[in-house]
Amino acid sequence: MTKHYTHKPVLLKETVRHLVTDKNGVYVDGTLGMAGHAMGILSELNKQGRVIAIDWDPEMIELAKKQLSNCEEQVTVVKGNFADIDEILPRENIAKISGVLFDLGVSSLHFDKPSRGFGFKHNGPLDMRISPENPLTAYTIINKWPYEQIEHLIRISGERFSNKITKLIVNERAKNTIVGTSDLKSLIEKNFVCRKDKIHPATRTFLALRLAVNSELDNLLKGIHNATHFMAKGSRMCIITFHSLEDRIVKETFKSMVKLGGWEMITKKPVKPSDEEIENNHRARSAKLRVIEKTEA
Ligand SMILES: C[S@@+](CC[C@H](N)C(=O)[O-])C[C@H]1O[C@@H](n2cnc3c(N)ncnc32)[C@H](O)[C@@H]1O
Numbered sequence: 515m516t517k518h519y520t521h522k523p524v525l526l527k528e529t530v531r532h533l534v535t536d537k538n539g540v541y542v543d544g545t546l547g548m549a550g551h552a553m554g555i556l557s558e559l560n561k562q563g564r565v566i567a568i569d570w571d572p573e574m575i576e577l578a579k580k581q582l583s584n585c586e587e588q589v590t591v592v593k594g595n596f597a598d599i600d601e602i603l604p605r606e607n608i609a610k611i612s613g614v615l616f617d618l619g620v621s622s623l624h625f626d627k628p629s630r631g632f633g634f635k636h637n638g639p640l641d642m643r644i645s646p647e648n649p650l651t652a653y654t655i656i657n658k659w660p661y662e663q664i665e666h667l668i669r670i671s672g673e674r675f676s677n678k679i680t681k682l683i684v685n686e687r688a689k690n691t692i693v694g695t696s697d698l699k700s701l702i703e704k705n706f707v708c709r710k711d712k713i714h715p716a717t718r719t720f721l722a723l724r725l726a727v728n729s730e731l732d733n734l735l736k737g738i739h740n741a742t743h744f745m746a747k748g749s750r751m752c753i754i755t756f757h758s759l760e761d762r763i764v765k766e767t768f769k770s771m772v773k774l775g776g777w778e779m780i781t782k783k784p785v786k787p788s789d790e791e792i793e794n795n796h797r798a799r800s801a802k803l804r805v806i807e808k809t810e811a
Pocket of ligand 1: 548
């Protein structure tokens with residue numbers, strides 16, 4: 515039986531309210547996922563309004579197309595990396611947009627489907643690629659990369675014990691290839707105390723691998739930069755982040771845009787989900803929405 519995957523869009527009302535300033539405009543959803551935000555945006559638009567919806571993962575594209583089958587005339591679905599928005603929009607003959615959304619990271623499907631190798635609840639291959647065309651997998655990093663490179667990527671994810679974890683990995687792989695997410699999880703788990711009130715000791719290592727495999731932080735910077743060239747006066751960029759590494763990049767980049775001129779910060783403080791939303795969707799707990807507006811043509 516095929517499993518039915520779902521993803522609850524985070525900060526949906528708040529995002530749509532901040533993003534849609536022109537009901538006849540063209541909007542880019544750079545992270546289509548299961549189309550929750552795209553449908554929210556469409557519900558606010560007039561018939562002339564349009565959404566260009568991008569996702570890097572062909573599996574998400576297929577699921578989203580089904581969700582969007584009733585509004586095909588107003589949506590163009592594109593398989594691609596949002597970092598390449600400067601190539602995608604000209605291909606679609608779009609010169610100016612009224613807003614862009616990046617709802618960062620991966621979707622619930624990625625975590626819930628063991629074969630994608632993102633999560634450690636169930637065993638799966640050490641994959642973690644958003645796009646199957648990406649030649650790099652977590653397996654390659656864990657089993658082939660030198661100590662220094664692995665330690666560096668784990669350290670910059672905010673893991674205090676990057677040295678200890680990397681030593682465990684390097685010692686283990688000298689004896690046995692580390693194949694599955696469970697192998698990596700138990701290797702770390704066996705050597706750390708798991709406390710109920712703390713995150714699992716493998717959490718930051720898994721995040722670090724995902725970020726490195728998919729060049730997520732580089733894509734974020736490129737995506738912001740490349741999207742700015744298409745933004746019309748009065749258009750907004752909305753970014754939802756889920757961890758401090760992403761949020762720091764968005765906060766600092768938005769600040770320097772305002773300093774350079776031609777931009778206004780709409781959210782002085784990030785918008786966070788209500789207690790009710792967190793109760794209904796645990797994955798929303800760390801979400802932060804930041805919004806900036808272009809004030810010059
Ligand atoms: C948090 S989910 C988005 C969920 C979506 N807003 C919804 O309501 O269902 C992030 C999505 O972005 C996609 N993604 C991640 N990095 C990407 C990139 N660089 N370019 C395009 N899509 C990307 C993932 O495949 C995933 O489907």
